[in-house]
Amino acid sequence: MNQRPQPHDGARIRTLRRCYAGTWVLLGLCPPVIGGLNEPGAAKYWVSALSVVLALCYAVVEWFPRNPVLRPHTFLYVLVLGLGVISGLRGASATLFIATLPQFWIFAGRPRTAIAFSGLAAATAMAGAAAGQGRHAEFLTGNVVFTLVGCVASVLLGLGVRRVVEQSHERAHRLGVELEQAQLRLAEAHQRQGAADERERLAREIHDTLAQGFASIIVLAEAARAGLDTDPAESGRQLRSIEHTARENFAEARVLVGSAPQSGVVPGSVARTLRRTLDRFTEDTGLTISAELPDVECDQQTRIALLRCTQESLANVRKHASASTVGVVLAPLPYGVELEITDDGRGFVVEESRGFGLDGMRRRLAELGGELTVTSSIGDGTRVLAMVPTNGRV
Known part of the structure; x- marks a missing residue:
């Protein structure tokens, strides 16, 4: 599972790659150039020129990844060729090779491609170093040993880091899914709570308005019926009160169904309302x-x-x-x-x-x-x- 990088992840990655670029220039490209300054011949100029070219190519690929000329894989082939040439001109380039190894994992895209480029670069560097040292040079030199050890360590470390990153992405994806599910459950709970609160509000309003009004109507109706023969005037007053209460209930019912202004209470002084x-x-x-x-x-x-x-x-x-x-x-x-x-x-x-x-x-x-x-x-x-x-x- 892959997770889309977050903005802060992209900024952190750019910072790390810039730090690595400075380290590569200082520890990879500068030592061959500095070491060859006191040597006679044109080799030192070629080493300096190639180092500058490799640095510029890296800058182009890093800062302009969508450029149509120098794609990442094309740059890796140029890098492999440059390593071989510098190794041949200097007779050794283990330091530059080891400093360059992370780029194969940065730009290759897939582990197999990175391993293939790492192996090709190691072979090219060793071949260039052997050619620069002459026919009678020993094969198993310190340069060769460091190159081989660096290549193997690069492969193991690259695979390990990639595995850690994949596991981290998987965990982040699972956490993201769990967070989405928790947010969905929370939204559903809020919806259920909102519905329960609304039912409770309606029940309270019905009890405080309609139910009380109907109870009053029932009491007045019973009293009016009992006094029809003995006290018609009082029964008439009670019937008018029933009518008034029924009209109030009707107004409250309109409020509850949303066809009248909210509350059903006419604005004004609380004292007059209570009176x-x-x-x-x-x-x-x-x-x-x-x-x-x-x-x-x-x-x-x-x-x-x-x-x-x-x-x-x-x-x-x-x-x-x-x-x-x-x-x-x-x-x-x-x-x-x-x-x-x-x-x-x-x-x-x-x-x-x-x-x-x-x-x-x-x-x-x-x-x-x-x-x-x-x-x-x-x-x-x-x-x-x-x-x-x-x-x-x-």
């Missing part, structure tokens, strides 16, 4: 409500949360508390808004409550950074305290 809710509750139930509702500045989300908490608390009073009075206090605080709702009803054990309403209020307030505190005991009524921080929202 209308309390008046409707008093009209429907006949309970006494004492309210302290100063004009508090808060944003739409906070108004909706406080309204829903009020509606849920009043619905619980109607269904469960058997209370005679209800108190509602809205108070601005330096850090937020506080709403307290109390009743003198029968109370309950908070820890044993399993209703959806209290949990829904807690989650709604938690989304705004607020909290809900419910205090109650059997026979002592109930106190619901909702706190919403403003955090600069107005």
Whole structure:
């Protein structure tokens, strides 16, 4: 498996190749040139000229890899020929040969091609050195030994490095695949969580609006039916209240299906909004409500949360508390808004409550950074305290 190189990998490789180019020039090409400066004859000029030509050819292939004249394999043939000629002119070139060996692995492309060029260069260098030393020169010289050892070491090291690189690419590819799979699973989990959160939000909205409205309609309808014969005027009032509640439910239903503006709560003062809710509750139930509702500045989300908490608390009073009075206090605080709702009803054990309403209020307030505190005991009524921080929202 091959993995596409990353941009930072390409920059690192270019830096390494530039470092190698400087090393090759200093340790490979310069020693034959410097060593031949004091020798008589034209050989030293040929060595210098060939060294310059090889350096220029390397620069062309390295800096202009797409040039149409000097392709990498063509350069390797030139390099092999240059090694042979320099070896013949100097009589030895083991240092230049060893310094040049990495280029066969850099430009060959495939391991077999690199090994073939390395062997051909070794044979050419040894043949050139033998020709330069004359007919009676010994074959097994130090130059030959270093050339052979360098060639074998180059092959083993090149194969080892290539294997390490391939394994590294395979590991990187596997890690990339695992990362993609993990990202896909995470995206699916986020999608599932988003769907669950949306279902929970819809369930909370339905409970706080439609379900409460239908419960009110049922209670009013039962009362109106019971009073048709004895108190027609009260039954008529209850029927009008049913109609009003049904219209509110219809408006909330339109909000939930997306055909009306979000929230279903008309913008305005939170005190006026709560006052209308309390008046409707008093009209429907006949309970006494004492309210302290100063004009508090808060944003739409906070108004909706406080309204829903009020509606849920009043619905619980109607269904469960058997209370005679209800108190509602809205108070601005330096850090937020506080709403307290109390009743003198029968109370309950908070820890044993399993209703959806209290949990829904807690989650709604938690989304705004607020909290809900419910205090109650059997026979002592109930106190619901909702706190919403403003955090600069107005």
